[in-house]
Amino acid sequence: MMSFELVADARAIFGAAVRAAQADVLLTQTPWTEWAPRPLDQYRRVVVVGMGKAALAMASVVEAQLGDQIATGTVVVPRGYLETLPASLVFPQRIAVLEGGHPLPDEGSLQAAQRILQLAESCTAEDLLLVLISGGGSALCTDFVPPVTLADAQTTFQLLLASGADIYQLNAVRKHLSRIGGGQLARAAAPADVLALVISDVVGDELSVVASGPTVPDPTTFAEAIAVLRRYGLWHRVPEPVRVRLEAGVRNPFLETPKAADPRFARVVTRLVGTNRRALEAAADEARRRGYSVRIVSDRLTGEAREVGPHLVAMLREVREPRPVCLLWGGETTVTVRGSGQGGRNQELALAAALAMQDWPAQAVLLSGGTDGRDGPTDAAGAWVTPNTVAEARQRGLDPLAYLNNNDAYAFFKTLDQLLVTGPTHTNVMDVQVALRY
Numbered sequence: 313m314m315s316f317e318l319v320a321d322a323r324a325i326f327g328a329a330v331r332a333a334q335a336d337v338l339l340t341q342t343p344w345t346e347w348a349p350r351p352l353d354q355y356r357r358v359v360v361v362g363m364g365k366a367a368l369a370m371a372s373v374v375e376a377q378l379g380d381q382i383a384t385g386t387v388v389v390p391r392g393y394l395e396t397l398p399a400s401l402v403f404p405q406r407i408a409v410l411e412g413g414h415p416l417p418d419e420g421s422l423q424a425a426q427r428i429l430q431l432a433e434s435c436t437a438e439d440l441l442l443v444l445i446s447g448g449g450s451a452l453c454t455d456f457v458p459p460v461t462l463a464d465a466q467t468t469f470q471l472l473l474a475s476g477a478d479i480y481q482l483n484a485v486r487k488h489l490s491r492i493g494g495g496q497l498a499r500a501a502a503p504a505d506v507l508a509l510v511i512s513d514v515v516g517d518e519l520s521v522v523a524s525g526p527t528v529p530d531p532t533t534f535a536e537a538i539a540v541l542r543r544y545g546l547w548h549r550v551p552e553p554v555r556v557r558l559e560a561g562v563r564n565p566f567l568e569t570p571k572a573a574d575p576r577f578a579r580v581v582t583r584l585v586g587t588n589r590r591a592l593e594a595a596a597d598e599a600r601r602r603g604y605s606v607r608i609v610s611d612r613l614t615g616e617a618r619e620v621g622p623h624l625v626a627m628l629r630e631v632r633e634p635r636p637v638c639l640l641w642g643g644e645t646t647v648t649v650r651g652s653g654q655g656g657r658n659q660e661l662a663l664a665a666a667l668a669m670q671d672w673p674a675q676a677v678l679l680s681g682g683t684d685g686r687d688g689p690t691d692a693a694g695a696w697v698t699p700n701t702v703a704e705a706r707q708r709g710l711d712p713l714a715y716l717n718n719n720d721a722y723a724f725f726k727t728l729d730q731l732l733v734t735g736p737t738h739t740n741v742m743d744v745q746v747a748l749r750y
Contacts, residue, residue, distance in 0.1 A: 347583050362388070390412065413451060443509070654722040681694030681743065
């Protein structure tokens with residue numbers, strides 16, 4: 313098989329994973345309307361709120377299913393998403409759609425959070441608050457507790473993102489600066505019933521981490537948030553109001569986020585509707601349809617991207633399955649930024665894999681992409697490599713290792729025309745890696 317055919321197969325297999333994570337697929341294949349604490353027709357009002365990369369698509373599907381049962385609502389999505397809703401979905405009419413910042417919050421994020429908190433606080437014991445949660449919600453919908461300002465939070469989160477901290481650690485800090493995360497949205501909605509539908513973008517599908525867990529008890533504490541900042545050498549680099557807020561929380565237990573014993577969670581139901589594992593299973597079905605033997609290696613891939621890439625190549629070299637073979641991984645790696653280039657974890661993983669794959673005589677391809685369609689601060693979802701990638705780069709005067717050390721994978725792959733570009737997908741179930749070998 314020619315290299316371009318392998319690449320086409322890898323892209324199609326990745327596309328099948330993304331399609332399986334779309335809101336219209338997920339919400340029409342699950343009986344979510346039966347999960348509320350009471351039958352929907354027993355509520356005085358159904359109020360819809362949502363945050364995350366899938367919020368617009370989820371709102372479209374929910375409104376199509378519930379119609380005038382919805383009294384009002386507001387969801388928030390990343391900037392630019394309003395113009396990219398798939399043609400198969402109808403823009404919501406009863407649910408307002410706002411835009412916020414991602415991966416860093418902005419003024420739109422604050423306004424969205426304030427509106428969503430107002431809607432939650434307006435609910436009574438006769439109402440249902442339907443919450444649509446997906447990845448990206450932590451940045452898109454957040455309002456900070458004084459003395460922390462938006463600028464303080466932006467500085468803090470930028471430092472954490474560049475440090476290599478994982479999403480569990482990042483969100484432990486976020487939740488203790490926010491008025492939404494860590495179960496605080498559910499607390500604001502009491503005494504109303506709450507039903508939250510979650511598309512997970514975190515390894516292990518921990519509900520308290522997706523979008524900072526606005527409807528579930530928070531297992532983390534102010535002390536843990538401080539420990540994260542100290543671990544990465546950031547405690548004395550974050551703005552003083554952040555330190556003031558976190559230290560106040562350690563001294564005063566009443567400032568802590570709600571925990572599992574809080575009786576208000578008795579009226580809250582939070583359920584997963586979309587996961588990386590489900591996306592990988594759809595990818596596996598597509599690979600089998602194309603004639604590959606398939607192994608889903610893991611849906612919990614983590615680690616430093618530049619170290620993970622060579623590890624995946626080593627596994628592909630050692631496959632025992634009949635060829636052609638497809639290996640699949642899902643998860644979320646991290647990048648410790650040391651250079652001044654542009655890229656994302658998937659592009660960095662792919663570049664490191666290319667170096668490990670160079671001069672290998674096998675016909676093979678490795679593709680790594682974010683299911684949300686965006687890898688880091690770029691317009692690409694990821695990239696793909698073959699055993700010829702490094703040689704082709706050097707023929708063009710590129711030094712792959714220099715690009716890797718400068719965290720500049722985007723420029724490298726753009727020159728080679730090996731970026732995976734999908735545009736916003738209106739979902740997010742982390743990343744998917746597809747490795748094919750003939």
